[in-house]
Amino acid sequence: MKSPMIVFAMAILFGFLYAGCRSSLNDQTVLLKVSSDPTISFAIWFKVGSQNDPSGKEGLAQLTAAMLTEASTQQNSYDQILEQLYPMAASYSASVDKEMTVISGRIHRDNLDRYFDLFTQAIISPAFKPEDFERIKSNTINYLEKTLRYANDEALGKEVLYQAIFKQTPYGHPEAGLIESVKSITLDDIKNFYKKYFARDNLVIGIGGGFDNELVHRLKQALNKLPKGAPVPVEKPSPLPIDGRQVILVEKDTRSSAISIGFPIDVLRGEDDFYALWLANSWFGEHRNSSSHLYQVIREARGMNYGDYSYIECFPNGWARQFPAPNVGRRQQIFEIWIRPVQTEAAHFALRAAIRELQKLVDNGMTQQDFELTRKFLKKYYLHYAPTTSLRLGYQLDDKFYGVQDHLKKFPEMLDRLTLEQVNAAIKRHLQYQNLKIVIVTNNAIALKQALIADAPSPMKYVTPKPAEVLQEDREIERYPLNIKPENVTIIPVAELFLR
Amino acid sequence: MKTVMMSSLLLLLFYVFALAAQSEQASGIFPYPYHKKVLDNGLKVIIIPMESPGLVAYYSIVRTGSRDEYEPGHSGFAHFFEHMMFRGTKKYPGSVYDKLITEMGADANAYTSDDLTCYHLNFASEDLEKVMELESDRFQNLYYEEQAFKTEAGAVHGEYLKSLSSPWFLLSEKLMDTAFDVHTYKHTTIGFRQDIEAMPTMYEYSLSFFNRYYRPENVVLVIVGDVNPASTMELVKKYYGNWKPGYVPPQIPAEPEQQAERTANVTYNGETLPILCVAYKSLAFDPKSKTMAACVLLGDLAFGETSDIYKKLVLNEQRVQFISADFNSARDPQLLTIWTMIKREDDIDNIKNEIYRTIEHFKQEAVSKQKLNDLKRRLKYSFLMGLETPDDVAGSLARYIALTGDIEAVNQLYETYEQVTPADIRDAANNLLVEQKRTVVVLKGGQKS
Numbered sequence: 001m002k003s004p005m006i007v008f009a010m011a012i013l014f015g016f017l018y019a020g021c022r023s024s025l026n027d028q029t030v031l032l033k034v035s036s037d038p039t040i041s042f043a044i045w046f047k048v049g050s051q052n053d054p055s056g057k058e059g060l061a062q063l064t065a066a067m068l069t070e071a072s073t074q075q076n077s078y079d080q081i082l083e084q085l086y087p088m089a090a091s092y093s094a095s096v097d098k099e100m101t102v103i104s105g106r107i108h109r110d111n112l113d114r115y116f117d118l119f120t121q122a123i124i125s126p127a128f129k130p131e132d133f134e135r136i137k138s139n140t141i142n143y144l145e146k147t148l149r150y151a152n153d154e155a156l157g158k159e160v161l162y163q164a165i166f167k168q169t170p171y172g173h174p175e176a177g178l179i180e181s182v183k184s185i186t187l188d189d190i191k192n193f194y195k196k197y198f199a200r201d202n203l204v205i206g207i208g209g210g211f212d213n214e215l216v217h218r219l220k221q222a223l224n225k226l227p228k229g230a231p232v233p234v235e236k237p238s239p240l241p242i243d244g245r246q247v248i249l250v251e252k253d254t255r256s257s258a259i260s261i262g263f264p265i266d267v268l269r270g271e272d273d274f275y276a277l278w279l280a281n282s283w284f285g286e287h288r289n290s291s292s293h294l295y296q297v298i299r300e301a302r303g304m305n306y307g308d309y310s311y312i313e314c315f316p317n318g319w320a321r322q323f324p325a326p327n328v329g330r331r332q333q334i335f336e337i338w339i340r341p342v343q344t345e346a347a348h349f350a351l352r353a354a355i356r357e358l359q360k361l362v363d364n365g366m367t368q369q370d371f372e373l374t375r376k377f378l379k380k381y382y383l384h385y386a387p388t389t390s391l392r393l394g395y396q397l398d399d400k401f402y403g404v405q406d407h408l409k410k411f412p413e414m415l416d417r418l419t420l421e422q423v424n425a426a427i428k429r430h431l432q433y434q435n436l437k438i439v440i441v442t443n444n445a446i447a448l449k450q451a452l453i454a455d456a457p458s459p460m461k462y463v464t465p466k467p468a469e470v471l472q473e474d475r476e477i478e479r480y481p482l483n484i485k486p487e488n489v490t491i492i493p494v495a496e497l498f499l500r
Numbered sequence: 501m502k503t504v505m506m507s508s509l510l511l512l513l514f515y516v517f518a519l520a521a522q523s524e525q526a527s528g529i530f531p532y533p534y535h536k537k538v539l540d541n542g543l544k545v546i547i548i549p550m551e552s553p554g555l556v557a558y559y560s561i562v563r564t565g566s567r568d569e570y571e572p573g574h575s576g577f578a579h580f581f582e583h584m585m586f587r588g589t590k591k592y593p594g595s596v597y598d599k600l601i602t603e604m605g606a607d608a609n610a611y612t613s614d615d616l617t618c619y620h621l622n623f624a625s626e627d628l629e630k631v632m633e634l635e636s637d638r639f640q641n642l643y644y645e646e647q648a649f650k651t652e653a654g655a656v657h658g659e660y661l662k663s664l665s666s667p668w669f670l671l672s673e674k675l676m677d678t679a680f681d682v683h684t685y686k687h688t689t690i691g692f693r694q695d696i697e698a699m700p701t702m703y704e705y706s707l708s709f710f711n712r713y714y715r716p717e718n719v720v721l722v723i724v725g726d727v728n729p730a731s732t733m734e735l736v737k738k739y740y741g742n743w744k745p746g747y748v749p750p751q752i753p754a755e756p757e758q759q760a761e762r763t764a765n766v767t768y769n770g771e772t773l774p775i776l777c778v779a780y781k782s783l784a785f786d787p788k789s790k791t792m793a794a795c796v797l798l799g800d801l802a803f804g805e806t807s808d809i810y811k812k813l814v815l816n817e818q819r820v821q822f823i824s825a826d827f828n829s830a831r832d833p834q835l836l837t838i839w840t841m842i843k844r845e846d847d848i849d850n851i852k853n854e855i856y857r858t859i860e861h862f863k864q865e866a867v868s869k870q871k872l873n874d875l876k877r878r879l880k881y882s883f884l885m886g887l888e889t890p891d892d893v894a895g896s897l898a899r900y901i902a903l904t905g906d907i908e909a910v911n912q913l914y915e916t917y918e919q920v921t922p923a924d925i926r927d928a929a930n931n932l933l934v935e936q937k938r939t940v941v942v943l944k945g946g947q948k949s
Contacts, residue, residue, distance in 0.1 A: 036551065039885055079815050082805045087874040089882035108881050135818050138843070142773055142821060146945070150770030153665045253769045256661035288609075290586065291602040303654025306662055319662075322607065341662045373602060380605025380624050387555065387889040464650030464700045495771075 030396045031216065032208035034389050040112060040215070041390035042092075042119060043104040043206035044223070045327070045397045048197035050177075051098045051170035051234045057185055059177015063136060064193045065094035065101050071132035073118075074125040078132055081118060092119050095327055097316075098171050099234075100401065101197075102327045106390055109210055116215075120222040126194065133187050144179050144498050153258040153341060153441040154319060156250065160497065161260040161439045162314075164248055165334055169237035173498075180500040199229035204400055208393035236331045239264045242435040245355075245484045247452060249445040252494040256341035257442040259351055261358075262334045265312060265430045270404035275414035276426035277312050282381075283374040284361055285310025285337065288322055291377060293361075294337070298353055301470050302460070304342050308354065311336045323385050326394025329401035335431060344444045348451050348458035351438065352480040359433040365424030375415050382411050445491045452484045528911025529883060532893065535729040536907065537736075541745045542717030545736050546897075546907050548724040550890055556725035557890035558631055560619040560639065563720070563902050564713040566689040567614050567831060568750040573698065575684075576656070576691015579612035580699055581709055583652045585619065586610075587644035589637050594648070597634060604630065607891075613689055615831050616902030622891050625726040629735055636739035639719065642710055646703045653699040660696050667768045671775055671943045675837070678764040679779055679939040683755035685834060715747035716740065720901050725890030755781075755833065758937050766943040773821060774845050774944045778855050779837040781937040785829040785903045787912035794920045794928035795836060799825030800875055801925060802862050803838050809858045813840070819847055823855075831903055835939075836932065848942060862929040866922035876917055883914070 032041075053060045069092055072078045085091055092105030103123055107115040148156060159174055166172040176182070200223060207216060242263055267273050286292045287309045290300065294308035313333055315324050337358065342350045366374075386392045386408060399407050442448055451458065457478045466474075535547040565578050588594035601608050606623035621631055663669045673688050680686035690696065721740070723732055758781055783792045803809060803825035813820045823840040842851050887893050900909040 037888075039888075079806070079811045086804075086806045087877040087881075089878045089880075089885060106885065108885055111881070131816070131818070135815065138818065139821055142843075146771045146773060150768075150772060150945075151666050151668075154662065255664055256658075258662075290598050299655050299658070301651070303651040303658075305658035306655055322609070341658060343657075343661070373599070377602045377605045381607065383553075383555065383605070383624070384607045384622055387552075387891070389888070462654075464653065465647055466651065467647065 028204050029216070029220070030204060030206040030393065030400065032206070032389060032393050032396060033211065034209050037209040037389050039106050039108050039209050039389070040211045041104070041106045041206075041208040041393050042219075043102050043208075043327075043390070043393050043397055044123060045204040045206065045400075046101045046103070046198055047099070047202050047204075048101050048231070049097050049099040050173065050175040051237070052197060052231070053170075053173070053177065053181075056181055057189055058173040058181040059140060059175075060185055060189055060193050061101060061197075062096040062175050062177065063140060063182070063185055064190050064198075065096045065103070066136045066140075067128060067132060067190055067194075068122050068126050068198075069094045069103060070136055072127040072129050073121040074127050075121050076118070081122075084114065084118060088115060090115050092122060095325075096175050097328045098175070098330050100327050100329050102394070102397065104390065106209075112215070116218065120219065123198070124222060124225045128187055128191055128194075130187060133190065137182060137185065140176055140182050141179060143176055144174070144182065148174065148176070149494050149497055150252070152319070153252070153254055153256070154338070156252075156494070156497075157258040157260040157439045157441045158336075158338065160248060160250055160441075161262050161336065161437055162334070164246070164437045164439065165239050165242075165262055165264060166237055166332075167240065169239055170234055171237045171330070171332065178498050178500050195227060196229065197231055198226060199231070200224055200226040201228055201230045204397060206393045206397050208389040239332065242437055244434070244488055245436045245438060245482060246488045247438045247440065247484055247490070249448055249489065249491045250439065250441045250494055250497065251445040251491055252441055252443060254441060254443050255344070257344045257347035257440050257444070258341045259339035259347065259354070260439045261337040261339075261351075261354060261436055263432070263436050265333055265335045267312065267426075267430050268331065268333065269313065269398070269402045269407055270410075272414070272422075273426045273430065274312070275411065276418055276423045277430055279371070279374050279378060279415065279418060280361070280366060280423050280427050280431075281310055281312045281335075282378055283366055283370050284357070287311070287315060287318060287324070294354060294357055297357055298339065298350060302462075302466065303464070304346055304350055304460075306340045308340065309338050311338070326386070326391060326398050329398050344442055346460060347440055347442060347444075347448060349460045349478060351440070352458065352482060353477045355433055355436070355482065356477055356480045358431070362427060362431050362433055365427055366420065368420050371420040371423060375418065379412050379415055382408070449489045449491060452482060452489060453486045455482055455484070529880060529914040530907070530910050531884065531887065534907060535733065537733055539716065539737065539741060541741070541743050542715075542747075543736075543740050543743060544720045544905065545733065546720065546722045546901070547727060547729045547732050548722070548893060549727055549729055550725050550893060552725045552890050554625050554726050555890055556623055556625045556628055556723065556727055557894040558621045558623070558628075558635065559722040559724075559894040559898055560635055561720045561722060561898050561902050562617040562619075562714060563615070563718050563905065564617055564750075565613050565615045565902075566687060566691070567684050567752060568713060569687070569691070570684050570750050570752050573695055574702070574705065575687040575695045576689070576699070577695075577702070577705070577709060578617055579689050579691070580653070580656050581706060582610045582612045582617050582619075583656060584644055584649065584706060585638055585642060587642070587648050587652065589641040589643050591641065592634060592637055594644075597638065600630065600634060606631065614685060614834075616899065618898050618902070620891070620894065628727060628732065632735050632739045636743070639714055640743050642714070649703045649706060650700040656699060657696055660690050660693070663690065665770070667770070667772045667775060667943055670766050670768055671777060671941060674764050674766045674943075675777055675779060675835075675939065675941045678762050678941060679781070679835060680755055682753040683832060684752055685755075685830070685832065711746065712748040715745055716743045717745050717747040720905065722894050722897060722901065724894045752832070761935050762939040764939075764941045766941065767946045768943055769946045772943070772945040774842045774848055774942060775839065776842060776848055776851060777837050777839050777941050778852065779835040779939045779941075780933050781833055782827060782836040782932055784831060784833050787900075787904065787909040787916060790916055790919055790924055791928055791931070793913065793916040794924040795932055796827045796829075797872070797875055797917065797920055798862065798925050798928050799827050799836055799838075801867050801871060802858055802929075804875075806871075806874075807858075809854060813851065813854060819843055820851060829899065829903060845944060852940065859929060859933045863926065863933070866926045869922060872920070872922055872925065879917060880914065
């Protein structure tokens with residue numbers, strides 16, 4: 001009896017902290033009062049993102065946001081800003097995704113007044129100095145030309161997967177932009193973009209922590225100085241249908257192969273099927289968790305790599321985060337499988353293993369036992385998603401994006417109502433294994449292409465002994481037909497990526 | 501029904517506050533009262549009750565890391581062993597352990613660094629006893645067969661492979677290998693490639709590793725959050741009281757004093773801007789040492805975001821993408837390293853000279869009191885703002901506890917920072933940032949793929 005009681009009390013307490021004290025003034029404000037919190041969190045959401053980048057100017061949204069948060073204001077040069085933030089151990093930053101730009105910061109209440117001015121000035125009176133622009137633009141080009149292409153094969157594979165799925169849509173380029181496009185962006189482009197999108201009618205104000213109502217009033221007054229304007233909404237992206245299994249091999253000098261697999265799904269946070277699919281996905285590939293079934297098959301039983309996960313919502317920076325970041329709201333999501341680097345000679349086998357498991361999930365659904373265990377897991381695990389005021393504030397902004405009434409509160413309620421049949425029906429409705437985009441970053445592209453097309457057995461060679469049942473299953477995996485057509489395999493040298 | 505629930509909630513809150521009121525009062529920067537006890541077998545337990553909605557952070561800090569890998573051919577073993585700790589016991593084999601953790605919805609993981617291996621879980625307070633039973637069991641009765649051991653070696657190899665595409669990884673590997681001759685800081689935590697590849701053959705050694713290092717005298721248990729200190733301490737005694745002591749300290753060779761500057765180059769098989777690191781042998785972590793504290797502050801004053809060189813090279817002339825300095829707090833003397841990413845290859849030597857000029861300046865001139873006070877204030881707020889959740893608190897303390905074996909190190913360190921004067925900063929620059937203690941490594945991009 002004790003157990004459900006306390007869990008319920010926890011849920012209520014969470015609700016008390018993040019919902020009970022909320023008193024939204026209007027649609028443009030999210031207030032999350034936590035009186036015991038000695039800090040105040042700010043999050044100003046502008047309804048703009050990389051989907052608003054004009055063609056040929058990809059990267060403009062992110063550069064513009066950086067010109068607010070990493071540059072001078074009309075009141076202070078950037079070095080003066082750094083000087084003033086320094087003793088407060090404070091900062092502010094912008095996160096730019098496809099559809100959302102959120103400028104956020106957090107300050108100890110001792111330093112609120114000094115910080116407030118710096119934070120609001122960054123948003124309402126940026127200086128747009130050429131020297132700041134050159135610095136930020138040069139850093140962005142370096143990121144695209146070098147870091148994204150070379151420094152992390154997993155990040156590269158995921159980015160190429162998103163590009164492939166959303167080709168010719170407003171989601172079809174990295175938020176940082178494309179190399180030639182970023183090079184072509186001028187300071188005037190930045191100023192015009194700012195005027196158009198950083199408008200007072202295009203934002204939602206979020207404040208969390210130990211603030212008072214006077215602060216809300218001050219913040220609203222400050223942001224009221226932004227120009228009027230309601231930009232034209234961008235249409236929801238319509239990714240082209242995927243016909244068969246389409247493979248992109250990114251050729252690169254690397255010792256291992258990183259694999260990403262995906263396809264668009266029509267499920268968004270807040271919908272009934274979302275919660276059913278979240279549960280199924282948690283069982284199949286919970287992020288960086290040994291409870292992930294894919295992890296069990298590929299890492300745990302076979303020791304092939306460091307981890308194997310799947311997603312129904314975009315999860316940026318997964319190698320650095322244990323839990324999803326807020327403010328990645330998107331109207332079009334994909335189902336994504338992430339196979340962390342395997343030895344190159346094992347790439348074919350790993351791909352087969354992952355798709356075979358996906359097929360088993362789609363064809364057979366979950367068992368009652370796995371369903372119950374995963375539901376039990378999620379009912380407590382979700383409490384780790386947003387343990388801090390700033391994270392809960394982020395989730396509440398996302399609620400406005402998705403039009404959900406308190407997702408973190410709804411989540412356990414929906415889990416309670418779910419049945420195995422609903423979960424398995426949602427799997428059937430939204431997941432499939434025939435039409436996939438597959439990206440593999442490898443140094444062995446030509447040989448791998450031939451092997452994939454030939455569809456010949458790809459036996460695993462282990463340096464260490466494995467149990468008989470693993471070896472027996474391997475015989476099925478190594479022959480699992482991928483049916484990849486020659487015209488569906490493309491090789492791209494890494495140096496040709498993200499150009500324009 | 502709702503009223504009943506709210507009453508339970510209020511009781512819960514009252515309980516938390518009541519406990520906090522009865523606790524020992526903390527002094528110094530660390531804002532939470534804490535309870536500390538050393539069991540007869542040497543296990544140190546630190547319990548920190550904290551207002552949190554039913555969440556608990558549970559950290560088992562083993563004061564063993566890659567520093568303890570003194571036997572040739574065994575670099576990377578502490579990290580590999582961390583993986584093996586998830587393989588379970590006879591009572592709770594790995595798959596059962598996983599299932600129980602999954603049922604609890606716990607966020608469970610571990611990490612290894614040079615001086616520690618840390619096992620951490622976040623979970624609902626109602627699961628405290630079960631977690632303690634599981635954790636105490638695996639620390640005392642770990643059991644795995646050779647086949648499982650060998651399979652896990654594959655996962656570690658995969659972890660190594662995923663790091664290889666990072667220029668930072670290659671640079672750090674070369675820096676440590678160059679700066680140290682005999683001390684185990686010579687290798688990075690993940691270890692040398694040949695040692696990782698040989699891991700499947702080290703089953704017997706792994707048993708000895710466990711027997712020597714996973715002992716109560718070498719472990720500190722930190723429990724933070726919505727807990728009752730008295731009953732939690734009783735549970736600790738129940739589950740850990742019979743753990744047999746037997747820690748065998750590693751025989752880590754002392755690094756001889758460096759006699760001359762060292763240099764090295766790394767070629768990266770991809771494109772990157774050149775990265776330069778200039779490192780100086782520094783001091784072992786000692787929270788009472790004003791010299792060490794001055795050394796930590798010096799790095800930030802000379803090369804941090806508000807330093808003159810940052811303004812010059814990053815903001816005004818824009819010749820580097822960033823510059824920063826990092827004092828690595830460690831049990832034995834480690835490095836104070838200045839890192840910078842340079843925009844043009846032909847500017848590397850000039851930038852290096854700019855760094856040397858900055859150091860010379862700090863040797864000659866005492867920093868302003870205002871700058872020093874700003875930094876002290878920054879450190880204080882940075883620490884306090886990072887203590888939002890039980891996991892934040894335990895996570896912030898873990899390294900200090902690993903280095904000194906005690907929580908008091910935190911308060912001592914921040915007190916020592918307060919005592920540092922501009923003259924101390926100048927003395928630290930003169931004593932430590934000298935050419936003969938320097939190692940310079942440059943990484944450049946190789947041919948395009």
